Amino acid sequence: MEWEVVIGLETHTQLRTKSKQFSGASITYGAQPNTQADEVSVALPGVLPVLNKQAVECAIKFGLAINADIPARSVFSRKNYFYPDLPKGYQISQFELPVVGKGAVTIQVPAVGKNAAYEKVINITRAHLEEDAGKSVHGAVEGMSGIDLNRAGTPLLEIVTEPDMRSAAEAVAYAKKLHELVQWIDICDGNMQEGSFRCDVNVSVRPKGQEKFGTRREIKNLNSFKFMTQAIEYETRWQIETLEDGGTIQQATVLFNPDTGETKAMRSKEEANDYRYFPDPDLLPLEVTAADKARVQATMQKSQNEEYLRYVNDLNMFPDDARAITSSRQIYNYFESVLAELRKIAVPTATQTQDNANAKSVANWVINTLGSYLNKTNLDISESPVRPEQLAKMLSKIFDNTISNNAAKQVFEAMWMGEGEADAIIEAKGLKQESDSGAIEAILDEVLKANPAMVEEFKAGKEKAFNALVGQAMKASKGKANPAQVNDLLKKKLAF
Amino acid sequence: MINGSLKNLSQMLAKKEISSVEMTQTFLDRINKYNPTINAYVALDANKTLAQAKAADVRIANGTAEPLTGIPFAQKDIFCAKGWQTTCGSKMLANFVAPYDAHVITQFDNAGAVNLGKTNMDEFAMGSSNETSYFGGVKNPWDFDRVPGGSSGGSAAAVAARLCAAATGTDTGGSIRQPASLCGFTGLKPTYGLVSRYGMIAFASSLDQAGPMAKSAEDCALMMNVMTGFDERDSTSLNRPKEDYTRGLGNMQGTQPLKGLRIGLPKEYFADGLDANVAKVVQEAIAEYRKLGAVTVDISLPNSQLSIPVYYVLAPAEASSNLSRYDGVRYGHRAAEYDDLMDMYMKSRAEGFGAEVKRRILIGTYVLSAGYYDAYYLKAQQIRRLIADDFTQAFKQCDVIMGPTAPSTAFKAGEKADDPVAMYLQDVYTIATNLAGLPGMSIPAGFSNGLPVGLQLMGNYFDEARMLDVAHAYQQVTDWHTLIPNLDKPNLVLPEGKV
Numbered sequence: 004m005e006w007e008v009v010i011g012l013e014t015h016t017q018l019r020t021k022s023k024q025f026s027g028a029s030i031t032y033g034a035q036p037n038t039q040a041d042e043v044s045v046a047l048p049g050v051l052p053v054l055n056k057q058a059v060e061c062a063i064k065f066g067l068a069i070n071a072d073i074p075a076r077s078v079f080s081r082k083n084y085f086y087p088d089l090p091k092g093y094q095i096s097q098f099e100l101p102v103v104g105k106g107a108v109t110i111q112v113p114a115v116g117k118n119a120a121y122e123k124v125i126n127i128t129r130a131h132l133e134e135d136a137g138k139s140v141h142g143a144v145e146g147m148s149g150i151d152l153n154r155a156g157t158p159l160l161e162i163v164t165e166p167d168m169r170s171a172a173e174a175v176a177y178a179k180k181l182h183e184l185v186q187w188i189d190i191c192d193g194n195m196q197e198g199s200f201r202c203d204v205n206v207s208v209r210p211k212g213q214e215k216f217g218t219r220r221e222i223k224n225l226n227s228f229k230f231m232t233q234a235i236e237y238e239t240r241w242q243i244e245t246l247e248d249g250g251t252i253q254q255a256t257v258l259f260n261p262d263t264g265e266t267k268a269m270r271s272k273e274e275a276n277d278y279r280y281f282p283d284p285d286l287l288p289l290e291v292t293a294a295d296k297a298r299v300q301a302t303m304q305k306s307q308n309e310e311y312l313r314y315v316n317d318l319n320m321f322p323d324d325a326r327a328i329t330s331s332r333q334i335y336n337y338f339e340s341v342l343a344e345l346r347k348i349a350v351p352t353a354t355q356t357q358d359n360a361n362a363k364s365v366a367n368w369v370i371n372t373l374g375s376y377l378n379k380t381n382l383d384i385s386e387s388p389v390r391p392e393q394l395a396k397m398l399s400k401i402f403d404n405t406i407s408n409n410a411a412k413q414v415f416e417a418m419w420m421g422e423g424e425a426d427a428i429i430e431a432k433g434l435k436q437e438s439d440s441g442a443i444e445a446i447l448d449e450v451l452k453a454n455p456a457m458v459e460e461f462k463a464g465k466e467k468a469f470n471a472l473v474g475q476a477m478k479a480s481k482g483k484a485n486p487a488q489v490n491d492l493l494k495k496k497l498a499f
Numbered sequence: 500m501i502n503g504s505l506k507n508l509s510q511m512l513a514k515k516e517i518s519s520v521e522m523t524q525t526f527l528d529r530i531n532k533y534n535p536t537i538n539a540y541v542a543l544d545a546n547k548t549l550a551q552a553k554a555a556d557v558r559i560a561n562g563t564a565e566p567l568t569g570i571p572f573a574q575k576d577i578f579c580a581k582g583w584q585t586t587c588g589s590k591m592l593a594n595f596v597a598p599y600d601a602h603v604i605t606q607f608d609n610a611g612a613v614n615l616g617k618t619n620m621d622e623f624a625m626g627s628s629n630e631t632s633y634f635g636g637v638k639n640p641w642d643f644d645r646v647p648g649g650s651s652g653g654s655a656a657a658v659a660a661r662l663c664a665a666a667t668g669t670d671t672g673g674s675i676r677q678p679a680s681l682c683g684f685t686g687l688k689p690t691y692g693l694v695s696r697y698g699m700i701a702f703a704s705s706l707d708q709a710g711p712m713a714k715s716a717e718d719c720a721l722m723m724n725v726m727t728g729f730d731e732r733d734s735t736s737l738n739r740p741k742e743d744y745t746r747g748l749g750n751m752q753g754t755q756p757l758k759g760l761r762i763g764l765p766k767e768y769f770a771d772g773l774d775a776n777v778a779k780v781v782q783e784a785i786a787e788y789r790k791l792g793a794v795t796v797d798i799s800l801p802n803s804q805l806s807i808p809v810y811y812v813l814a815p816a817e818a819s820s821n822l823s824r825y826d827g828v829r830y831g832h833r834a835a836e837y838d839d840l841m842d843m844y845m846k847s848r849a850e851g852f853g854a855e856v857k858r859r860i861l862i863g864t865y866v867l868s869a870g871y872y873d874a875y876y877l878k879a880q881q882i883r884r885l886i887a888d889d890f891t892q893a894f895k896q897c898d899v900i901m902g903p904t905a906p907s908t909a910f911k912a913g914e915k916a917d918d919p920v921a922m923y924l925q926d927v928y929t930i931a932t933n934l935a936g937l938p939g940m941s942i943p944a945g946f947s948n949g950l951p952v953g954l955q956l957m958g959n960y961f962d963e964a965r966m967l968d969v970a971h972a973y974q975q976v977t978d979w980h981t982l983i984p985n986l987d988k989p990n991l992v993l994p995e996g997k998v
Contacts, residue, residue: 042599046824048592049579049601049698051733081820083867085844092823150828279867281876284705284817286734 004247005211008239009219010168010204014181015159016191017135017199018061023156024134025052025095030157032197036140040152044137046090051285054079058158061190062102062132063291063299065160068188068306069127071106073296079132079286083279087150088137096161098280101131102289103160108184109308110176111326125177126165132289133159160190166205166216171235175228178202187307187332195226202226206235207252208242217242218252222259222266234259238266310335314366318359324366327374333384337391338369344395345402361402368398372412376419389418397425404485410434437484443476443492446484450475451496461497469493500525501661502983505570505718508664512559512569519559519569523552523613526571530615530662533986536643539656541576541634542584542617551613558611566721568611573663575654576617577624578709579698580604587700588620588632588650591825591832591851601698602730603667603709610725615663619653622853623822624674624702626650627925630916631855639682640984641950645909648678648925654712655682660986665713665722669699671706672810673905673929676941679712680904680953683943685970685980686712687719688929690960691936692737695730701821703814704735706933715980716942716970720744723963744964751972755792760969762788763798763897768928774907776947781903784944784954784973788901791972796897800889805882806930807923812866812879813934818856819863825851858919887935894959899969903928904941904953928955938963942970943979951979 023030026043043050066073080098106127114120137155141148162181168174182200185191192199202225207217222238225231237259242252255268305313307329314325328338342365346358373394377384397414400406406414406429417428429435437443450472451458457475460468476489500522503511511517527545534540548571555569579585579597581604586592600608607614621631629637629652637652639645640660647656651668655678658666668675670688679686687710694709701707711722723744730736750756762785769778785795827833827847834846852860866875893900905925915921932939937957944954954973958966974980 045829047579047599047830048585048587048595048597048700048824049696051697053732053734083820083823085823085826087826087828087840090824090829092826093820277869279820279864279869279872281816281820281867281872284703284735285701 011166024158036151066103069106072104096133097131103130340391519552519555573666602695621650624650648681650674673926679941681909683951697732703817747968758792760793761897768902780945780952815859815863900957904955908950
């Protein structure tokens with residue numbers, strides 16, 4: 004029998020706010036335990052929650068970014084359960100009426116094997132605001148468990164999809180797209196190691212062609228795309244094998260063990276909860292007006308897709324480069340900074356066409372050259388030792404013919420190693436290219452005189468001989484002659 | 500001095516007839532003498548109290564005194580007060596010292612008032628007799644065999660016994676008004692949202708409201724000026740311009756100061772279940788109001804008989820969630836021995852909570868459970884709306900509603916302790932205003948068999964100033980609110996000629 008896997012995701016994105024969802028306590032990661040736990044975080048008797056407006060703005064931004072329905076009124080509810088890291092004995096969340104309603108995200112699923120790449124629309128069911136729990140710390144003190152409430156109350160936006168995905172590849176493509184998007188609109192730092200972006204994945208299988216969904220199991224708390232792929236693939240195989248062996252799937256919450264690569268159901272006791280949701284009487288319903296939406300919209304920059312289309316259509320960039328640059332706000336900001344710096348030091352004669360051609364070249368430098376250095380050293384673009392203004396200065400030296408592309412690679416390497424600015428490096432390494440036409444002509448005259456045979460071959464129609472002559476000239480200039488000029492001048496000389 | 504109005508006390512301080520330290524010491528001496536019997540206070544700290552009095556004397560000397568500066572108040576032990584034991588009447592919090600101040604405490608501190616101590620109360624404000632307190636019952640100053648009412652029983656006894664100039668209370672279903680009725684003084688539950696709930700230990704968040712418990716409407720008005728006001732730390736706090744609640748009191752002079760006032764008399768409040776003597780006192784008070792120029796209108800609050808069942812779904816539902824934080828993990832009572840986490844939770848909560856609190860947690864957990872939510876919680880919310888709508892209709896016909904505060908006078912300790920439903924019926928006339936979020940008030944209107952009887956006033960939203968005027972007008976022509984029990988001969992002394 005042929006099986007089909009059905010996948011839906013619930014993603015917890017930690018919002019980039021100054022303070023907690025319902026109090027003024029800081030949410031900086033990595034602080035000493037409980038130093039960011041104020042009286043609200045500790046749930047002292049008598050404390051009350053006050054909604055963080057910045058978190059609401061983040062939610063509205065997300066709603067706008069996915070063209071979602073943003074209802075005029077949403078409601079905070081209490082999800083009641085006991086756990087040591089849940090200080091109030093309930094989590095404030097949104098249940099029946101979430102802040103963001105139905106929307107959609109378009110994903111690009113990459114080619115796998117013989118399957119070509121394709122686009123797919125993933126429907127978003129809802130996104131709602133809630134607060135994170137604290138952490139239990141085991142083993143810090145012998146025989147005791149500690150509670151760290153620094154994270155308690157951290158604002159989260161939980162984004163829930165429809166069961167629209169049909170493979171691990173689609174699920175990961177969606178997760179990656181969402182990861183890009185929340186960073187692009189600057190509502191989440193995207194740091195998966197620190198838990199800023201975590202996914203719960205609902206997986207079920209059904210015989211291909213069957214309309215009814217199978218029973219799903221929920222894989223909790225995946226914080227890497229690699230684990231997500233492994234977990235979904237393992238879970239899918241397990242469900243299919245179970246059914247083919249005549250078994251049935253019980254609805255369950257499962258955990259993925261990265262060491263074994265397996266998923267395993269949690270003890271049923273841990274999940275047998277009736278959360279007794281009810282509207283939190285300490286908080287008024289959240290009202291979002293058209294004016295609120297317009298105000299947030301005004302603060303939002305162009306969407307990834309708008310910028311992608313501008314790069315491809317107006318700047319004539321390669322789609323892959325344009326996609327890579329718009330994949331993250333940081334790369335985009337870096338790239339745009341280089342362009343802006345370049346404009347500041349632009350050659351007066353530069354035309355729009357020239358500018359566009361430059362952009363294409365800048366993209367190539369940022370994505371390919373800088374990208375490979377970053378990859379090798381495992382650095383984030385924000386940590387790049389070569390700053391946008393430095394790169395811009397160096398690129399301007401290519402564009403004004405001071406150095407060749409090849410020489411620029413040496414300059415970049417030196418800048419990366421912290422050897423200083425482009426000008427000084429060019430000077431120190433003697434990388435300036437020869438652009439004095441008199442000097443190049445002199446070299447060419449020498450080359451023509453020394454290679455009469457090649458000249459004859461060219462005149463006899465052998466195009467190859469032209470390139471050979473260029474090569475000789477470059478060699479004679481020790482690689483410093485401007486190749487374009489060499490080409491132009493040689494053509495003129497041979498025309499006689 | 501102990502019978503002086505807040506205004507009198509303030510004038511005495513201003514004229515330097517007495518210092519705040521001396522005034523405070525007088526009350527502390529009375530507390531030392533009578534509190535061991537009455538048990539109105541659960542926490543006293545003379546050093547802290549007198550330090551505040553000294554600071555108040557400095558303010559009075561340097562001319563920065565406000566109307567309540569230097570006057571000693573009692574604070575219900577439901578308000579967190581920094582450095583003070585704050586127990587909410589529970590073993591669960593018997594060892595809890597609050598590290599921060601409730602908004603109400605801050606307001607009194609800023610006004611220069613002196614905190615005499617924390618008053619006894621029903622555990623987590625759940626009760627109508629103060630008998631559910633972990634720290635023992637409170638004696639009704641009029642008859643030591645009887646209860647003071649609840650849940651603000653300690654504050655009530657302290658006001659009636661003149662163990663403070665005035666006190667704070669909180670009212671979720673009648674916890675200011677019913678004890679005011681049973682102990683014979685003036686208590687006001689404001690419109691929901693007027694007084695910040697920040698730092699006030701939650702029982703049922705959508706119903707809880709703090710208010711003044713004092714000797715007169717005028718005193719309540721002065722306290723309202725201090726207690727009310729927007730607080731951004733409470734999302735349900737209302738952002739309204741500050742009001743002077745004393746502004747109309749001066750107009751309550753002459754023979755018919757209430758001329759044209761329409762008093763609504765809900766027929767449901769004078770039906771079965773009301774003690775005949777209480778009914779008689781209430782009718783006499785209303786007759787007095789007619790003399791003051793008011794007219795009475797018969798009205799109906801048809802859904803008010805559903806108040807108690809609705810309340811005993813909603814309040815426990817909220818309480819079951821509000822009280823989840825008392826889990827023995829971070830503060831409060833933790834069982835000495837336990838096997839694992841679940842055992843720790845169960846033992847700590849079983850030991851830390853009393854029977855009434857457990858009963859309400861059970862009810863609340865049940866009505867919120869999957870499968871029961873719609874039938875109980877949701878249905879109760881719908882009826883709550885109907886109850887509020889009744890009042891909206893009624894206030895088209897009248898300006899203020901009057902009736903009894905409680906169905907009877909103070910009952911004997913132990914009399915209803917084993918009958919929760921009989922106890923719940925104590926609040927039959929007060930709960931509807933909590934459900935509707937409306938202000939309600941109880942003023943002394945006479946006696947029945949030597950025990951005080953309260954008249955309840957219910958007003959429209961934000962109509963506290965008018966209610967205080969109406970109460971004040973009555974207190975200008977009657978002296979019920981000036982009568983005090985004889986603490987040295989309780990049970991015997993019926994005010995002369997007032998039996």
